[in-house]
Amino acid sequence: MHEEVSSLRSEFISRALATQNHDELEALRIEFLGRNGRFTALLKSLKDIEPDKRRQMGELLNQTKKILEETLATQEKETTQKEEKKFDDTIPGIQPPIGHLHLVTQAIDEISRVFMDIGFVRRRYPEIETDFYAFEGLNMPSTHAARDEWETFFVEPNFLLTPHTSNGQVREMERGALPIRMINISKTYRRQSDISHVPMFHQFEGLVVDQNIHITHLKGTLDYFAKNFFGESRKTRLRPYNFRFTEPSFEIDITCGVCNGTGKLPSGNSCKLCKAGWLELGGAGMVHPNVLKAGKIDPTKYSGFAFGWGVERTYMMKSGIQIPDIRMLYSTDLRFLRQF
Amino acid sequence: MDVLLTDSLLREFLDTKANPQKLAECLSLCGPSIEKITKEGPETVYHIEVTTNRVDAASAYGIAKEAVAILPQFGLTAKLVKPALSPSASKKELDIAITIDPKLCERFTAVKLTDIEVSDSPQFIKNRLTAMGQRPLNNVIDITNYAMFALGIPMHAFDYDKLGKTIIVREAKKHEKFVTLDDKSHTAEGGEVVFDNGAGEIIDLPGVMGTKNSMVTSATKSILLVLEHIDHHKVRSASLKHEERTNAAILNEKNPDPNEIDSALQFALFLFEKYAKGHVASKVFNWYPKPRTEHTIRVNKDEIDTMLGVSLSKKDISNILESLQFKTKWNEAAITVVVPTSRVQDVTIPEDIIEEIARIYGYFRLPSVIPEGFVNEARNKQFDFEMKIKRLLAGWGGNEVYTLSLVSKAMAGEKAMKLKNPLGGDGEYMRTELTASLVEATKVNKHESLPFHLFEISNVYIPQNKKLPVEETHLAGIFVNTDYRHAKGVIEALFEVLNIKKIEPKLMRLGKNFVYEYRVEDLLSAHAEHTKYRAIPLFPPQIEDFTLLTNDTKIGEVISVIKSTHEHISAVQFIGNFENKASFRVTYQDPNKTLTDSEVSKIRAEILKNLQSTLDVVEA
Numbered sequence: 001m002h003e004e005v006s007s008l009r010s011e012f013i014s015r016a017l018a019t020q021n022h023d024e025l026e027a028l029r030i031e032f033l034g035r036n037g038r039f040t041a042l043l044k045s046l047k048d049i050e051p052d053k054r055r056q057m058g059e060l061l062n063q064t065k066k067i068l069e070e071t072l073a074t075q076e077k078e079t080t081q082k083e084e085k086k087f088d089d090t091i092p093g094i095q096p097p098i099g100h101l102h103l104v105t106q107a108i109d110e111i112s113r114v115f116m117d118i119g120f121v122r123r124r125y126p127e128i129e130t131d132f133y134a135f136e137g138l139n140m141p142s143t144h145a146a147r148d149e150w151e152t153f154f155v156e157p158n159f160l161l162t163p164h165t166s167n168g169q170v171r172e173m174e175r176g177a178l179p180i181r182m183i184n185i186s187k188t189y190r191r192q193s194d195i196s197h198v199p200m201f202h203q204f205e206g207l208v209v210d211q212n213i214h215i216t217h218l219k220g221t222l223d224y225f226a227k228n229f230f231g232e233s234r235k236t237r238l239r240p241y242n243f244r245f246t247e248p249s250f251e252i253d254i255t256c257g258v259c260n261g262t263g264k265l266p267s268g269n270s271c272k273l274c275k276a277g278w279l280e281l282g283g284a285g286m287v288h289p290n291v292l293k294a295g296k297i298d299p300t301k302y303s304g305f306a307f308g309w310g311v312e313r314t315y316m317m318k319s320g321i322q323i324p325d326i327r328m329l330y331s332t333d334l335r336f337l338r339q340f
Numbered sequence: 341m342d343v344l345l346t347d348s349l350l351r352e353f354l355d356t357k358a359n360p361q362k363l364a365e366c367l368s369l370c371g372p373s374i375e376k377i378t379k380e381g382p383e384t385v386y387h388i389e390v391t392t393n394r395v396d397a398a399s400a401y402g403i404a405k406e407a408v409a410i411l412p413q414f415g416l417t418a419k420l421v422k423p424a425l426s427p428s429a430s431k432k433e434l435d436i437a438i439t440i441d442p443k444l445c446e447r448f449t450a451v452k453l454t455d456i457e458v459s460d461s462p463q464f465i466k467n468r469l470t471a472m473g474q475r476p477l478n479n480v481i482d483i484t485n486y487a488m489f490a491l492g493i494p495m496h497a498f499d500y501d502k503l504g505k506t507i508i509v510r511e512a513k514k515h516e517k518f519v520t521l522d523d524k525s526h527t528a529e530g531g532e533v534v535f536d537n538g539a540g541e542i543i544d545l546p547g548v549m550g551t552k553n554s555m556v557t558s559a560t561k562s563i564l565l566v567l568e569h570i571d572h573h574k575v576r577s578a579s580l581k582h583e584e585r586t587n588a589a590i591l592n593e594k595n596p597d598p599n600e601i602d603s604a605l606q607f608a609l610f611l612f613e614k615y616a617k618g619h620v621a622s623k624v625f626n627w628y629p630k631p632r633t634e635h636t637i638r639v640n641k642d643e644i645d646t647m648l649g650v651s652l653s654k655k656d657i658s659n660i661l662e663s664l665q666f667k668t669k670w671n672e673a674a675i676t677v678v679v680p681t682s683r684v685q686d687v688t689i690p691e692d693i694i695e696e697i698a699r700i701y702g703y704f705r706l707p708s709v710i711p712e713g714f715v716n717e718a719r720n721k722q723f724d725f726e727m728k729i730k731r732l733l734a735g736w737g738g739n740e741v742y743t744l745s746l747v748s749k750a751m752a753g754e755k756a757m758k759l760k761n762p763l764g765g766d767g768e769y770m771r772t773e774l775t776a777s778l779v780e781a782t783k784v785n786k787h788e789s790l791p792f793h794l795f796e797i798s799n800v801y802i803p804q805n806k807k808l809p810v811e812e813t814h815l816a817g818i819f820v821n822t823d824y825r826h827a828k829g830v831i832e833a834l835f836e837v838l839n840i841k842k843i844e845p846k847l848m849r850l851g852k853n854f855v856y857e858y859r860v861e862d863l864l865s866a867h868a869e870h871t872k873y874r875a876i877p878l879f880p881p882q883i884e885d886f887t888l889l890t891n892d893t894k895i896g897e898v899i900s901v902i903k904s905t906h907e908h909i910s911a912v913q914f915i916g917n918f919e920n921k922a923s924f925r926v927t928y929q930d931p932n933k934t935l936t937d938s939e940v941s942k943i944r945a946e947i948l949k950n951l952q953s954t955l956d957v958v959e960a
Contacts, residue, residue, distance in 0.1 A: 118710055
């Protein structure tokens with residue numbers, strides 16, 4: 001039996017050293033040390049040996065087993081090292097298909113989340129509208145220039161494509177639930193097409209109506225938005241302006257992201273997108289008492305503020321996204337869509 | 341309205357040490373916005389955006405008035421310099437009879453000048469006009485333009501000798517013809533305000549542009565200088581209809597104060613005497629039946645404080661208003677404000693007064709406060725739902741597009757609403773479906789040889805009889821270069837994740853492409869927000885593969901026949917097909933026990949029997 005043990009040991013060691021990988025090594029382990037392994041069979045036969053030789057034989061088998069296990073462990077370690085050396089972690093991966101959300105969707109999502117943070121509720125109001133909600137109820141008399149067919153699209157029989165999201169103001173007030181903190185994001189339409197205008201675009205309209213609403217609240221809300229949407233490095237300013245549906249009215253400007261507020265491009269040409277480094281974000285103001293009245297709200301008890309800004313313009317003013325022509329946003333070219 | 345103004349002309353009326361940059365910065369923050377400053381030859385030019393309600397500020401004098409209110413708020417001194425006026429007048433009545441329709445004209449003034457020497461203007465006038473975008477012509481025409489840039493009141497000089505003894509202010513009749521100064525022939529649409537020389541001939545399109553038949557030339561000796569106030573709506577529509585967007589029309593359509601005509605006329609006379617050697621040869625004809633008057637507005641201090649969110653002192657408030665030439669008087673906690681006639685169009689309610697106080701005080705000085713409180717109501721789930729769909733589809737490789745709602749007739753679908761004033765034929769209708777737009781959207785991607793998927797969520801517009809259309813939000817998409825099973829799999833996966841069971845995932849074949857379109861509302865109402873818990877089976881299933889001779893039988897039908905055979909068939913999976921055979925994997929499961937082989941083979945026999953009897957499909 002001694003010879004049998006030593007020949008088994010020799011065979012095991014020489015075969016172990018010849019293995020090339022873990023699988024071969026594992027097969028070898030099973031052949032010798034598995035439940036029905038050749039070495040295991042010797043161990044099992046120990047009980048059949050005469051008692052006086054059993055002890056000596058037992059010691060030999062234990063020693064041998066230790067040697068086999070050590071050989072296995074050493075070889076295991078070497079195989080791992082060999083395999084690690086061979087493994088190429090620089091080979092490119094196989095990606096799942098990557099799709100893209102449109103920039104306008106990304107903008108709307110970001111914008112609405114900023115306002116929802118401070119208690120605004122998202123709404124959606126009609127794109128095809130009556131004169132009352134788009135103009136008359138917003139304190140725009142029938143002679144106002146915006147009502148000329150030169151800027152607004154009209155639809156049979158007597159409707160129009162809303163040129164601004166402000167059509168949602170009186171509709172929101174008519175719901176009769178106060179206070180109001182709404183953000184209405186929708187498609188809007190104007191009869192124009194050039195580098196900074198598309199006939200269809202998107203606006204977001206904020207409306208707050210409550211008791212004791214001040215200009216300071218409008219400033220605070222828009223500051224919060226600018227800080228969170230654009231980042232702290234972009235500067236904003238409030239300028240006096242004139243809108244029929246707010247009094248007082250403001251224009252909010254932000255430093256241009258294309259020319260970094262300088263008005264000049266690196267080429268030396270002047271920036272086509274902005275005016276001397278400032279971009280108009282959009283209008284804002286305190287809700288005109290006539291608009292509150294149109295929405296059946298008592299202007300002596302309630303006041304409010306509103307703002308309506310272009311989604312595309314606002315997003316383009318954000319750092320990093322420098323699209324020279326706003327019409328490109330409505331391209332369906334995958335080479336464009338896949339960039340964002 | 342964009343106004344160009346040279347620094348030199350502004351400083352004729354404004355005495356300040358503030359440099360152009362500082363002036364621009366201060367004015368932009370508190371008044372008319374100065375968008376940029378450029379150099380034009382020797383002149384420094386401000387590019388100013390004056391809002392349409394502030395035509396009183398659309399001139400050198402108007403900007404100077406703003407500056408004297410604004411600059412002191414920044415610690416800079418500024419004084420207004422009044423324009424030089426000529427009081428000259430002759431005792432002779434004007435020898436032209438003027439008839440005016442008061443519905444068309446609010447004020448009409450005219451004066452005759454003789455001994456005019458037509459020549460070049462002095463260099464400074466030429467430089468300033470050029471810098472403000474006005475080509476210098478001769479001293480007579482240049483003076484009228486220069487006075488307009490200075491004081492904001494347009495005026496017109498006629499060659500007196502080309503006029504008759506009558507001027508009638510009337511509406512044009514349809515088809516009447518006239519030629520304007522720029523040599524353009526026009527045919528009246530009817531309703532434009534015109535001057536008629538008494539012989540039925542049109543001699544002016546007042547407020548917009550003069551006509552050729554009465555214009556000043558180098559041969560002119562006498563002129564009739566006219567400053568009138570035509571109904572501003574009429575001016576705007578005539579200017580737009582005839583495509584004559586002159587500086588005069590742009591000012592006149594904004595309803596400037598007719599009271600300002602007096603100083604504008606005297607300033608022009610001063611210039612004519614000085615630079616064209618003219619002599620005033622008539623009394624000023626002045627027809628002004630209803631002069632505009634100031635009005636008063638009362639505002640409570642607490643209204644001011646509430647709007648601003650900060651409390652200003654009474655003295656600060658009256659100082660600001662008086663710097664703008666409003667007269668004020670405090671009476672306890674209320675201030676009575678007299679609004680000058682140049683502002684009565686624009687300042688009509690207490691809020692307008694508060695705006696004047698707030699802007700001059702400076703919006704930039706007000707603190708920022710986020711309003712408190714929340715709206716206590718449930719959120720509209722559709723917004724999140726749409727976003728979820730978009731994220732899922734993009735996550736599976738879809739590319740979201742936004743296509744225009746305005747489409748051609750061919751793309752609009754049935755009974756679409758038509759635009760009355762489209763920009764062109766390819767945007768004449770409001771679409772009633774998205775599919776056609778998505779098909780169009782693939783056309784720019786012809787170069788793509790790999791599979792792609794475009795999708796969109798947008799409204800379509802379903803017309804209603806005489807009522808506003810129903811705006812339905814649709815989800816639609818198109819798969820290109822994609823095999824049917826991969827395309828359909830995306831929609832199946834979408835419905836599975838959204839828990840939509842009542843709607844079939846369905847795609848339509850369009851040539852080699854596959855399209856789908858759903859109403860988002862339908863998807864929203866069919867989806868279950870949460871899945872119900874189902875107990876994990878305690879007993880192992882039995883799984884078996886079938887290969888069937890399906891020939892032309894639809895795979896979906898085979899699956900549904902197998903499935904409906906027995907309640908213990910928990911799943912049927914299509915493995916694949918080859919030639920006329922298809923393989924399926926069937927899972928047998930009884931929730932209450934482990935099925936025995938003999939029970940399974942009984943079900944199996946039933947399946948094969950059913951397939952043969954209903955679809956004539958047998959095992960391969």
